[in-house]
Amino acid sequence: MKAWIVEGKFGIASLKLAEREAPRPRAGEVLVRVRAASINYRDLMVIDGVYNPTQPLPFIPVSDGAGEVVAVGEGVARVRVGDRVAGAFIQGWPGGRGAPEVMLGSTLGSPRDGVLAEYALFDEGGAVVLPKHLSFEEASTLPIAGVTAWRALFVDAAVRAGDTVLVQGTGGVAVFAIQLARAAGARVIVTSSSDEKLARAREIGAHDTINYKATPAWDERALELTGGVGADVVVDVAGSTLPRSLNALRPGGQVSLIGLLAGATAQVDVVRMLQKKARIQGIYVGSREDFDDLNRALVQHRIRPVVDRAYSFEEAPAAIEALRGAAHFGKLVIRGA
Structure with a gap:
């Protein structure tokens, strides 16, 4: 599969387009064909080596993505092949208060591989079915930005x-x-x-x-x-x-x-x-339960996320640099490969 990886050292200059073997879902995992990814300031800090300087290299960056399920591992029942899903940013936080060590160790885009690739693995409990009225590009903006806003206003x-x-x-x-x-x-x-x-x-x-x-x-x-x-x-x-x-x-x-x-x-x-x-x-984003609650509100009020611009997969470095420039309104998105 095609994947953008940070290798050798941190920094946008080390972000390279590479070929990697597509992952296979193990028990309790879901394989997703990524159709769109959205970028956050955290992604920029991770790539620059500021957010998590102990992140092992190489790794696939960018935490937020949406696509369709193409394979499921043994025992998966919450989602099925063909479902349109996004990955919860904190894969190990289904709801409640959450355990800090689990929360910090299960985030996509660092320390786990992210979604800037053709395929991505999510935990069964970290896959969230998307509102039907949203495109993949719109839905890719939800995991951090949408859930954080929801929790900042209505949970905390x-x-x-x-x-x-x-x-x-x-x-x-x-x-x-x-x-x-x-x-x-x-x-x-x-x-x-x-x-x-x-x-x-x-x-x-x-x-x-x-x-x-x-x-x-x-x-x-x-x-x-x-x-x-x-x-x-x-x-x-x-x-x-x-x-x-x-x-x-x-x-x-x-x-x-x-x-x-x-x-x-x-x-x-x-x-x-x-x-x-x-x-x-x-506010440190939110749980999968918060994500589900956000989705219900989006459906109820027919809210559509604001996408400032969508870049091609090959333009990923330019999209990340555009985020650094901070001229956007709403979200910047990278289309799937």
């Missing part, structure tokens, strides 16, 4: 109709958060440095937008927009912006911390946090 937080949700940015998780929060009846405020992206955010459901380059004190502007009350939930994808996210919260609100696009450290005013009774909740 409890967004309800009438709540205010502030979403940072217009990348994959952020766009899903806009769509899902709006569908739940929440008021959505979005921040970005691009007026063009903010206009697109309004088209998919944002009520209010803030250009943080024109308004660096975007947290104060968010307070103004909410009559001084603040947001019920802030979806923070930047990390280092945590102090402003906390300031933009209402008393008793929650920051769902999901990323580190602007840095991995932040100083927090503990007194201010105590006064606000604020909660900071780290």
Whole structure:
């Protein structure tokens, strides 16, 4: 089979198109013909050797993909040949709290081989049947971006109709958060440095937008927009912006911390946090159960993921570099070989 592999050393220059033997499913495994893969910032960090510098080489990168089941191992009953599925990012987390050692050791795209190949192996419990109204390209965006947004809003937080949700940015998780929060009846405020992206955010459901380059004190502007009350939930994808996210919260609100696009450290005013009774909740994607719940919501509200651009399989390095450039709105996708 054709596969993109990182070999020799980390870095995008070490991403090579190679021929590998197609895997065979063992007991409890599912073999999937990958029809589309979507890329996340984590994939870029893994390829660069930043996310998991102990990752053995060579390996197949990229965690999120969708396709059809072409073979199943002994004992598999949840899915069958011909089913359209995606792989849950954390293969070993079917539901509940999850065991950290199992969760960290069963993620696709590192340490397990990813989906940037003609075929990929999933655990039976890590294969999720897709909503019928979605294409493979759209469905490939769900495992990290969609599930993370779902958990940030409705599992580790409890967004309800009438709540205010502030979403940072217009990348994959952020766009899903806009769509899902709006569908739940929440008021959505979005921040970005691009007026063009903010206009697109309004088209998919944002009520209010803030250009943080024109308004660096975007947290104060968010307070103004909410009559001084603040947001019920802030979806923070930047990390280092945590102090402003906390300031933009209402008393008793929650920051769902999901990323580190602007840095991995932040100083927090503990007194201010105590006064606000604020909660900071780290989000590490979600379980297969969360994925199933997300899919039901997508079907109910007929939500379609936003794909900014789909690249051919041979253009995979260009797609990954485009992610680094951060000019996209929504998700970047790579078609299957």
